[in-house]
Amino acid sequence: MADATHMDVSYIAHLARIHLAAGEAELFQGQLDQVLNYVEQLGELDLSNVEPTTRSTAAFEHPGVNVLRDDTPRPSLDHDAVIANAPAARDGQILVPKIME
Amino acid sequence: MDTCAPMKYEACIGLETHVMQKTVTKMFCGCRNEYGAPPNTNVCPVCLGYPGALPVLNAKAIELCCKAGLLLGCEINPHSKWDRKNYFYPDMSKNYQITQADRPLCLGGQIVTEVNGEMKTFTIERIHQEENAAKNTHDKSGSLIDYNRAGTALMEIVSTPCMHSADDAFAYIQALKLIMEYGGISDCDLEKGHMRSDVNVSVRPVGQEKLGAKVEIKNMNSPSFIVEAINFEIARQIELIENGGKVVQETRGYDSDRGETFSQRTKEDAHDYRYFPEPDLLPVEISAAQISQWKSELPELPVQRRERYVRELGLPDYDAKVLTAEKHISDFFDTACHKTKQYKLLSNYMMGKVASLVTEKGVSVIESKLTAGTLAQVADLVGGGNISSSAANELIEVLFTEGGDPKAIVEVKGMAQVNDDSALEKWAEEAIAANAKAVDAYKAGNAASVNALMGYVMKQSKGKANPPAVIAMLKKKLGA
Ligand SMILES: [Zn+2]
Numbered sequence: 001m002a003d004a005t006h007m008d009v010s011y012i013a014h015l016a017r018i019h020l021a022a023g024e025a026e027l028f029q030g031q032l033d034q035v036l037n038y039v040e041q042l043g044e045l046d047l048s049n050v051e052p053t054t055r056s057t058a059a060f061e062h063p064g065v066n067v068l069r070d071d072t073p074r075p076s077l078d079h080d081a082v083i084a085n086a087p088a089a090r091d092g093q094i095l096v097p098k099i100m101e
Numbered sequence: 102m103d104t105c106a107p108m109k110y111e112a113c114i115g116l117e118t119h120v121m122q123k124t125v126t127k128m129f130c131g132c133r134n135e136y137g138a139p140p141n142t143n144v145c146p147v148c149l150g151y152p153g154a155l156p157v158l159n160a161k162a163i164e165l166c167c168k169a170g171l172l173l174g175c176e177i178n179p180h181s182k183w184d185r186k187n188y189f190y191p192d193m194s195k196n197y198q199i200t201q202a203d204r205p206l207c208l209g210g211q212i213v214t215e216v217n218g219e220m221k222t223f224t225i226e227r228i229h230q231e232e233n234a235a236k237n238t239h240d241k242s243g244s245l246i247d248y249n250r251a252g253t254a255l256m257e258i259v260s261t262p263c264m265h266s267a268d269d270a271f272a273y274i275q276a277l278k279l280i281m282e283y284g285g286i287s288d289c290d291l292e293k294g295h296m297r298s299d300v301n302v303s304v305r306p307v308g309q310e311k312l313g314a315k316v317e318i319k320n321m322n323s324p325s326f327i328v329e330a331i332n333f334e335i336a337r338q339i340e341l342i343e344n345g346g347k348v349v350q351e352t353r354g355y356d357s358d359r360g361e362t363f364s365q366r367t368k369e370d371a372h373d374y375r376y377f378p379e380p381d382l383l384p385v386e387i388s389a390a391q392i393s394q395w396k397s398e399l400p401e402l403p404v405q406r407r408e409r410y411v412r413e414l415g416l417p418d419y420d421a422k423v424l425t426a427e428k429h430i431s432d433f434f435d436t437a438c439h440k441t442k443q444y445k446l447l448s449n450y451m452m453g454k455v456a457s458l459v460t461e462k463g464v465s466v467i468e469s470k471l472t473a474g475t476l477a478q479v480a481d482l483v484g485g486g487n488i489s490s491s492a493a494n495e496l497i498e499v500l501f502t503e504g505g506d507p508k509a510i511v512e513v514k515g516m517a518q519v520n521d522d523s524a525l526e527k528w529a530e531e532a533i534a535a536n537a538k539a540v541d542a543y544k545a546g547n548a549a550s551v552n553a554l555m556g557y558v559m560k561q562s563k564g565k566a567n568p569p570a571v572i573a574m575l576k577k578k579l580g581a
Contacts, residue, residue, distance in 0.1 A: 066385055069131070091140070095243050098243045
């Protein structure tokens with residue numbers, strides 16, 4: 001789905017909520033451009049009759065489609081264990097920094 | 102609900118409606134899909150987004166999504182796949198939502214429904230399967246997250262911008278809700294957030310092909326608020342254009358207290374979801390055989406049920422329309438129809454006494470003590486001349502509030518009609534003796550004067566005499 005051979009590293013970092021230190025944006029921009037240019041070589045091939053690859057997991061072990069399960073409940077995690085795993089909690093809910101003004 | 106829009110503008114409205122499917126478990130894990138459970142008890146590594154946890158598709162959710170599509174006349178996509186929609190918000194702990202971007206399960210479709218007496222067709226673009234977000238609540242110190250709802254099965258039904266008024270949108274939502282309920286796809290309980298719509302509104306000069314800039318009003322569940330928001334928005338946009346302004350494409354909220362939409366300042370960056378194919382899920386392929394199997398399992402839709410009531414039960418179309426407007430009422434009526442042949446009487450009670458009790462007591466017919474079986478018995482008692490219509494209303498009220506056996510109640514409360522000839526004969530003779538004037542008038546050819554005599558008998562019998570039997574007895578006595 002990549003639509004260009006150039007992606008602005010600062011913008012991507014912002015979308016991913018990653019803070020880049022001084023100089024890192026320039027460093028990664030060069031590296032990213034190189035990778036994208038490399039992948040861009042695929043554009044030289046005529047792929048109009050090739051289906052996109054949609055499987056990447058265990059593709060050789062089953063037909064590669066329709067891996068489904070029955071609508072039957074399985075045990076959930078222990079509530080206390082879940083809460084213990086959260087950085088902060090209150091009243092059985094997970095507490096996060098305020099997300100609305 | 103009419104807008105005060107001048108004739109030279111046309112509104113175009115599209116709806117993206119999220120419907121929560123009636124599955125036992127979530128979309129990608131075996132945690133229960135359960136409303137009202139204690140917070141964070143139906144959660145696991147998959148729906149909490151723990152690293153390394155892998156999703157597995159719920160077959161029932163796929164079936165319900167496709168059946169919803171078949172009920173709406175969609176084409177089922179033989180090859181569909183999954184994508185990640187990336188965003189950072191604590192209600193989606195993986196930092197992406199699994200959805201379907203370019204190959205949804207269902208394509209096309211339509212809803213045909215009545216808007217102010219006119220049949221209209223609204224077109225559907227697609228239905229895709231995705232997952233629900235967690236529930237957030239906010240207070241002074243922070244936001245609290247309950248992940249019980251996270252990862253439950255959610256379908257998004259996207260209409261084209263084919264609606265042109267708030268009335269159109271209202272009719273579309275009502276029809277869609279009814280189809281989802283009848284189809285067993287969703288309970289569509291608005292209070293529980295089973296059905297929420299994002300509403301897109303734009304206006305353009307009549308005759309212009311290109312759509313105007315659209316405003317999106319997010320996450321609305323009340324149909325009446327949707328109507329208010331659309332009407333406000335159409336008027337606001339037209340006024341803006343008339344005054345030389347320009348509509349800005351944006352997301353707006355609806356403040357139901359003020360009856361206004363308001364701009365929701367967009368975060369510093371525009372949404373950029375960076376969709377890409379979901380590597381953890383394999384595509385879904387649906388065969389023609391599977392589609393015909395599902396088609397054969399589709400239940401009767403409201404419009405079909407309405408036709409059946411007219412065709413098979415001989416009800417007026419008005420009755421059929423009222424009775425099918427809510428599924429639980431129609432189901433109740435259907436069950437009762439298996440127990441009696443007095444269909445019209447049943448229909449009268451459902452639309453009359455039962456409906457008024459529901460309003461008066463604030464209890465639905467399902468929650469009441471009345472059952473389809475006891476209501477059918479009431480209809481049989483009236484149809485067989487055992488109790489009068491007024492006694493039937495009284496009996497229904499007792500059954501509704503207290504329940505019990507209709508025949509036993511009739512006995513205990515002395516509601517039975519008297520059909521017994523000797524008792525009727527005695528009352529008829531008394532009536533004739535006490536109403537000489539009416540008797541003379543009747544004999545002089547005024548057939549209606551028999552009603553005066555009839556009234557006398559009903560009074561004497563405290564309403565228990567069976568009216569047709571009284572008339573017959575009076576005529577016999579007078580004619581003799
Ligand atoms: Zn889970």
